[in-house]
Every structure is written in C-alpha cells, then in structure tokens.
Amino acid sequence: MYSLEGITKSIQDWLFLKFDPTLALAIECVIVILLAISLFAILGLVLVLMERKVAAHIQIRLGPNRVGPGGMFQTVADTLKLIMKEGLTPDNADKFLFNLAPFVVMMVGMLLLAPIAFAKNFQIWDINIGVLYISSVSSLSVIGILMAGWASNNKYSLLGAMRSGAQIVSYELSAGFAVLTIVVFTGSLQISEIVASQQTGWWLFKGHIPALISFVLYIIAVTAETNRAPFDLAEAESELTAGFHTEYSGMRFALFFLAEYINIFIVCAIGATLFLGGWMPLHIGQWESFNHIMDYIPSSVWFMGKTFFLIFLIMWFRWTFPRLRVDQLLNLEWKYLLPISLFNLLLATVIAIFGWHF
Amino acid sequence: MYNQTEILKDTSELGAEGELVINMGPQHPATHGVLHLVVTLNGETIKKIEPHLGYIHRSIEKMCESLTYRQFIYVTSRMDYLSSHINNLGCALLVEKGMQIEVPDRAKVIRVILSELTRIASHELWLGAMAMDLGAFTPFFYAFREREMITEIMEDTCGARLTMNYIVPGGLMYDLHPDFQKKVKAFVKQFKAKVTEYEDLVTNNIIFQSRTKGVGILSAEDAISFGCTGPVARASGVSCDIRKIYPYEVYDKVSFNEILDTAGDSFARYMVRVKEMNESIHIIEQLIDNIPDGDFVGKTKNVLKLPKGEFYTRVETARGEFGVFVVSEGGTTPHRIKFRSPGFSNLSALNHMAVGSKIGDLMATMGTLDLVIPDIDR
C-alpha cells in the first residue's frame, strides 16, 4: 500500500547506494531541512487562513473571499506584502537582540518538529527521550519572547514580555505533568513507543479518568503556553497594543506570527500523539471489520485529522472567551491547575501500578 | 493679562523609582479614539492615571457662538456621535423652550422613538467595543448585526447613518419614511430574539464575570461628587435618569423603569446598559403603533432670536446627562454656549476608580465608562 514510509525508505536506499554513508546522511539532512522549512511555510499559510475562516464563521461573516477561490490565496498575498515591507528597527533598540529574537522563537519551533511522528515510521528523529526533549525545548521559546520584549526598548513590549515569561514558566508545569501522566501509563519517553502503546485504543479512552483530566489540563496549559486567547496576555491587544512584538514590522513580525501558528501546530500534534494515538487509526475493541476499514485510511491523514481537530478547538476558545487578567491567570495555574495535575499524576501512577487501565 | 509661561507648570512625566510611566494613547486600541492617558504603573498595578485631552478638540462651543440657532444644532451631532440624535434634541428643546415654540405631537413621538433607537444603537456599539477591550472579539459582530438594522432605519428616515441631523427647532426636517414602522417592528422582533445570544456569549461567561465583578468600584457618594450621570451613576445606585426626573417630550406618557444597581462595579454598569436596551425596546413598542397624525413641524419664524437671558436644558443621552447652557443677548447667535457633556464628568472619575487595580482592570473600567472622545473634548 502507498505510504510515506515507502517513499522515505526508497530515497534512503537510493542515497546509500549512490554515495558513501556520511555524504548520504548529509544529503538526507539537507532534504529534511528543506522539507521542514517548506512545511513551516505551508503550515503558516494554511493555519492563518484556517484561523480567519473559523473566526469568520463564528462571527457570522464570510472572512477572506477575494484573493483566489474562496480567498484561498489571501494569506499568500499577505505574506508577500509582509516580505516586501520595510523591517524597521527602533533607534534605541538593542539591535543585535532585536534582530535575533524572531529567529530564536522560530528556531524553537523548528527544533520541536524533530521528534514528531507524522505518519507510520515517518519521523525525523525518533529520540528515546522524545517527551523530555519536547518539554525542555518548548520552554526555550520564552527566551526569544523576553529577548524581543527587552530589546525593543518599549514599555509595552517589556510588560508583554514579563507577562509572557511569568505565564510560560508557570503553565510549563501543568503541561509537563499532563504529559507525564501518559508517560507513566506507557513507561516510555519515546514517541514511537507511546504511539505503539495506543494500538488497542487511545490513551484518552483507555487511561480512565486521569487521562481525561490530563487531556483537559494539557489543552488549557498549551493554550496558555502558546500565548493564545484567552491567555494571550503577552500580546493583549487592547491593553498592551501588541505586547512583545509591538515594535516589529515586516518579515520579522511575520516570523513571530508564523512561530505562533507553528507552535500551535506542534502542541496540537503532541497532544494528538499522546492522547489521541498519533497516527494510529481509531480502533474499537472487537469490531474487526470496523477496525479494518479504519486501517485503510492512511496514517498521515489520521495524524493530520487529529491535529487539526485540536487546532480547531484552540481557535474556538480564542473567538469565544474574553481574556483573563494577569493575576487571575497565575491564580488559575498555581492554585488550581498545578494541585490538580499533581494529584492527577498520583492517581495515574496508582492506576498504572495496579494495571487498572485497559 | 499675566505671563503665559507662568501658568505652564512643569509637565515632565518622569516617574519615581520603581515606577513605569506609559502613554496609553492617543493611538491605542482600547481608548477608542484619541484619548491620551498617562498611566503610572508599579509593575502591573496602576498608581495614577492622568488624562490628556484635546486631540479632537474643535472648540465647538466657540464655533457655536457664530452660528445661528438653526445652525448650531447640527454641530452637536459631531460631539457625541453615537447619540447624535439625542444631542440634537437637547439643543432643539432649548430653542423651543426659549422661544416657546409649540411642537406637534407627531414630531414629539417620532423624536422619542428615534432617541430610543439611538440609545440602543449606542449601547450595542458599546457592548461590542467593551467586550473587545476584554479580549473577546466575537460579541462585537453580534452587536453590530442588530445595530446595522438601526442604522438602516436611520438612513431611510434621516438620510444619514450616524449624524442624523433630523431635528429642526419646532419639529422634524422631513416626515417619516413609509417603511419606518414596519422596519422598526422587524428590528424589535429581531432584537428580542437575539438578545439572549449576548447573555450566552458575554453575561454568563465566567471569565467575563471574573474580569468585571468588583472591578472599578464607584460608590454612590463618589458618583455624585464626580458628577457622573447615566448608566455609570445608575450602576452605583444614584437615580439620575433625566427622562424620569425632568421628563421631556413624551417620556412622561410612556411607562418604563429606571434601571438601578447598587454594586457600582463594571459588571453592574454592564448589566444596567443591557437592561436599558430592553427598556428602550419597551418604550419603542408603546409608541410605534401610536404615532399621531398631523404636522411634523410646527410654525416657526424664519429667523430665530432667543430672548435675552440664560437657558438650560438637559436630556438623557446614552452616556448620561447632556446639558446645553446658552447665554443669549437677544440676537440670532448665542453669546455663550456651554455643553455639559456626560463623558467629561465620567472620565474625571476614572483615576479614582482605577487606582490600585491592574492594567487589565483599567480596560474593564474604561470600557464600562463608555467614553466617546469627541464628547469629552468638544
């Protein structure tokens, strides 16, 4: 059957046949880099368009509908505009850090792409500490945001960056604990093994109550971590104009914008991997024929479908809720989410030890 | 006179140690116009707010001194542009009071219906803008859906969507559009059906409630002392509805409630405005089928001359008490005219309400004050 796995395998075989192993590995790296960058570009365009369409649908309007069929090329046109715009640097800004910040934020997104399993055996780097890698790298994005806020030499940016720092550092905890719950069930940090463990059913269903709780916690925490409404305090439009990227324009702004959507994609991809079985098709117990039909759907479609469902969920939040206040945001994390996730982890451990999960 | 430089005190905005001074505005998404607030912060906590006004000051009061009593009414549309019809009404009432012009009943009723429609339109816009200040974008579009129907009615009736200029001293400029009653009834029907959507989306939202309850509290004493009027004062329990206290036009013949709340916080101000929309609908329902026949404008002289003396009228706009004070020397133009705008007094309470709260609270407080900047600057 046609699959991404086959394509990658044949390319690798061909490369190793033609070149010596070192060179072949180097060429593979180049191909992966190019693919990652093009994936970024496409994801950015698709997600921005999706966001605008979802928003328009929720807000009883049409959304972009002029450029291309159904406004499909609107974001392409927008990107073109942003590329051609002048990228201003404020006079009193720390020029080096100011220019570096968008790339730091972007780079974090790129690094996080490595351990994600897009389809069956289609993964850049199946590292054995995958989940640990993800939680450690994702917390680096706060450095880029703080850098941008500080280097802009703008008070709004600084306030936004400080908020973002406080927010990401706090919500990192609940997100980490939510992920740990699944790690406890699986007994492995490796992404491929976590996916494989969901052969018989997704963790969301077979992990009992703790998995359900940690799924909800995870969605809340990552919404906060990616600075999305209702937790978009770092760029709280009506309070801080645009928060940490107030001074950015042109392509540098576009990089922040893109990084936001890439981050959403990545956290949703991880959420789909951990809780919804990654590329694993939906299998229900003993329904052999049903399971068989499900197997015919390619694994990449399964993965993308689940990821985009979660992305839709996060967009839905954004267009429905007002923004929290900064102290309420921190209260929510430290007074509610963190104790719940700690208790939840304990519960999950008990269930895992006694093997009560399916 | 005295030396000009003496009165220019040092306006340097250097904060003390540990303070952060930010300029909120004149271009800022939450100030809805060109309000400039110099906010002194300690971390996220507000220590002082100092409004700097005048970015849209057009000296309307001075302008009116050279306009005749027929002309000056229409300048006031540009002040509080969201309740321009009510501003016009206040000015026309003053001229009619000063010259003892009889206004036909038909004109009176139509004026009141349009006033209430204006009030609803203004509150709708406020609802959307305020929700946007708190970070929720969607209510804006829901509110504008209903507001659009009102602006269409206005366009049919007055030829303008925002600055109606429909009133002349003694009545109205033209008669009603034939579709007026039908369209207003359609609007009332739709509004009643859709108002529950606001409840679902905004009022019952737990985040919205936690953002507004207990935020920006204004006690009744302070509301009176700051001269607050309209929904701001009524949310603090101060009864100040001009339509009830000093009824004008046909407000003494219709039944409606003055909405009062006692909490004085942002949520109370929100609830007062939402309930006021329902009261306005109630007024419209009573009047829409009972528009008397007859002239739409009374007999007036061509050149209006107010007798020598001082005149004051007040009307209830969507933001509160709008007062017109005219000193006449007996000529065709006012000698001095003063507009008592509700926004100006309401703004003066902002510092008192917001000190000690967070920046996010400032948005809730400012949003529920419903500031319209041309109304403040004049």
Place this chain on the structure above:
Amino acid sequence: MMTQDEIKEYILSIAPTVSFDETGEWLNIIADATQLKPLMTALRTGKIQMDYLFCLTCVDVKTHLTMVYHLSATTHRQSMVIKANVSREQPSIETLCDIWRTAEFLEREVFEMFGVIFLNHPDLRRLILEDDFKGFPLLKDFEDPINMIKL
C-alpha cells in the same frame, strides 16, 4: 423640600450680601467672588444639601467674567445657579475641588479657556489645549486669523 423663599432666607443667613435674580428658570444667586467658597460649602454640607454640581462654566460679558455654577440636589431635585463675577484683568477665584470632585476637571477647562486662576486648585494645568497655545480661546476678544472662521 424647601420653597423658593425659604431657600432665599437660608442663603441670606449664610451670606447676607448676595443678591437674587428670579427671571430665569431657576433661582440665580449672585455672590461675591470672595464669599463663594463659604457659601458653596454651606450649600453642600448644610441643610439644603446641594450635592450635585452638574455644570461649571464661565461667561465673558465683555466688562468682566462671570463664573456660573449650576447646582442640583439628588435628594429633593431642586436646582439653582450661583454666579460670581471676577475681573477680566486678574481673574481668580477660590477652587471648589474639595467640595465637588468634578470641579477639578471643569475648572481646569475654564482655566485654559478663560484664564481664570483657581486658587488652591491641586493640579491647575492645561487639559485640552496644547502646552504652547497662546491666548484664551473662549474670551470674546480672542483672535486667531488662521483657524477661526467668521460667519
């Protein structure tokens, strides 16, 4: 609720030198600029309880300036107007900020538009006009050849 005569009697007992003008809609009380503060304090705190200053402005009557204060009461709904004349050359009057806090902004507006100095005002600065604006625009002899349109 007091009748007009009772109010007049009461005001005369506080400030014996005021004069009254009843031609308008409301009772007009013309007070001396120096007596204004004690009179206003008495009106606010005394038995008449005029707690609501709803309009504060100034009128240029060519020979002098007249400060006009519109007072009302939220309890018994009676309104009255207090007037005080100030000279055109050295206009100054006591502030009412400590009685009604709304006076702070309204006085700042009058200050920049008419040049009236409010004594003991906590923060007498420009509110609306820019800092380097010359002249007081609402005075009758204000001339601005560029921006003013004469009709």
